[in-house]
Amino acid sequence: MTLANNYDLLIRGGTVIDGTKAPRFTADVAVKDGRIVAVGALPAEARAAEVVDARGLIVAPGFIDSHTHDDMALLATDMGFKVSQGVTTVIAGNCGISAAPLKQAMDLPMPLNLLDAPAGRRHESFAAYLAQLRAQPAAVNVAALVGHSTLRAVTMAQLDRPANAEEITAMQAHVQEALDAGAIGLSTGTFYPPALAATTEEIIAVGEPLRARQGLYVTHMRDESSKVMEALEETFRIGRELGVPVVVSHHKVQNRPNFGRSQETLPFIRETMRRQSVCLDCYPYTAGSTMIRTDRGMLDGRVLIASSEPHPECAGRDLGDIAREWGVEESEAARRLQPGTAIYFLMDEADVQRILAFDDTMIGSDGIPLGDKPHPRLWGTFPRVLGHYSREVALFPLETAVWKMTGLTARNFGLAGRGTLAAGCHADIVLFDAATVRDAATYEEPTRPAEGIHRVYVNGHLAWSGGTHTGARAGQVVTRMPATRN
Incomplete structure (x- = not known):
């Protein structure tokens, strides 16, 4: 008898948490040609090129990092800091900072210089950047935003003023080119010097090409301290006027006088969600990381x-x-x-927990892949949510934790076929031990890989196993499928 169910990969007997927040269940998972083709009790005679005994382990969708600065690291590194913690897809180009478009000889003002994009290795169009990622795949999948600060630096001779009409038109053309190439939206970072002088009206005008594509507006807001409510209002206004979904990046309230104000911001965000499309993410630490500032x-x-x-x-x-x-x-x-x-x-633990526990909060690392002493979130964000906040603090069930870093993120960013462990989906899969998974990275030793992550597959290819990177570079460029409006 010839078996029709010869698979590339067969994961046997694991406990499936499928990324939908549904209760866990025991099942086999079969993969063929980079896709999940079956989830359930498969016959004993089923065969595969690779069979994995997953008894005692959680089998979940690969994690999606909703907020990264991995733009150039995708091309220059093996992304071990991400695959080691179960991340299979990253959102790049955040905070107004993207790897494209850049001129080869231009000076990169802070924080654009954090991109680690030396002259000669830059991409002068978004199409060129994504073409290189397709020609030289990364170890993880990537969905990319075009950055408003990058556009200002490319277009404007002086950044300490609002853009004029000619400059806005030039930036709009760059946004349109990026969207045509496959960018999923526009990010801003009005907190940072290159965009500090940008007006709300400038951002709305530059973002006009988002409207037709329902591209995302993703923002590191102008203020996350004493004027956080005003910054939220500006953010939501931009989304309303463009008629596009908004993502509030790494939501926080910082500086001691503002501790506890998440009790003010979160109800406002919830109320706004009833009227327009709003999403948010956060990282599970009381410290942030960015360029060295003097203010x-x-x-x-x-x-x-x-x-x-x-x-x-x-x-x-x-x-x-x-x-x-x-x-x-x-x-x-x-x-x-x-x-x-x-x-x-600069943050209070009670606020961090309150924001993490908010129903619609996604998980993003916001790690900066530079130097030997990065913020430990670069290596530890996702296992920290699973181990510390879900298992130890009991902030939410494991099913909710997984959903916050998989299905919720895929839905909000429009990443079709990602974030859910079901037949037909891309085979981005992580196997971890719910009892031992934890972040090992600390502020003193920030590059220690997580514990309890057993195996990680990207599009069906084994990327991480037994604490070692396999060297696989099976990532794909992911584009956005806008949600259907009722």
Whole structure:
């Protein structure tokens, strides 16, 4: 007898959490040609090129990192910091910073220089960037945004003013080119110097090409501190006027006077969700990380230097200690350390938990893949949610935790065939031990791989197994399928 069910991969007897928030169940999972073709009790005589005994393990969709700065790392690294924690898809181009379009000889103002895109290796169009990702696949899938700050830097001679009509027209053309090439939307970072002077009206005008495509508007808001409510209002207005979905990036309330204000922001977000398409993500830490800044508000708490071009020896040290050693104020020490990255301890754990537990919050790492001392979220975000917040803190059930990093994210970003473990979906799969999964990365040792992640498949190809990267680069460029409106 000839068996019709010869598979490429057969995962036997695992506990399936399928990314829909449905209760877990025991099942076999079969994969053929990069797709899941069956989930259920498969016959004992079924055969496959690779058979995995998954008894005692959770079998889940590969995790989707909703907020990354992996634009160039996708091409330059093996993405071990992502596949080691079960991530199979990343959203790149956030905070207004994208790897394309860039001119070869232009200077990159902070924080665009965090892209690690040296002259000669830049992409002058979004089509060229995505073409290279297709020709030289990454280890994970990628859906990419075009960055407003990048467009300003490419288009404008001075960034300390609003764009004029000619510059807006030029930026609109870049947005249209990016969308035509496969970008899923536009991101902004009005918190950062390159876009600080951009008006709300400028952003609406630049984002006009999003309307026809229902492209996403994704934003690192203008303020996440004392004016967080005004920043949310601006964000929602932009989405309303363009008629497109909004994603509030790494939602937080920072600086001690604002601790507890998530009790104000989250009800406002919930109410707005009833009137327009709004999404949000966050990372599971009380410290953030970005470019080294000198403004007082960012220096109010502990600051840990992650990388510094002029003083690489200071990576991993506290800014306060460096300032005392140099005999200067912290703001002056920060200036001397620029350009570089730092970790800022500015949030309250109660707010972090409240935002994480909010029904519609997705999970994004916001990791910056630079230097030897990055924020531990680069390596630990997803296992931290599974181990610390779901298992230990009991903030939500494991099914909810998985949904927040798979099905919810795929739905919000329009990633068809991703984020759910079901027949017909792409075979992005992670096998992990629910009892032992945990983040091992710390602020002192931030590049330690997570524990409890057994196997990770990207489009049916084994990318991580037994604590080792296989070297597989089976990632695909993912484009957006807008949600159907009722």
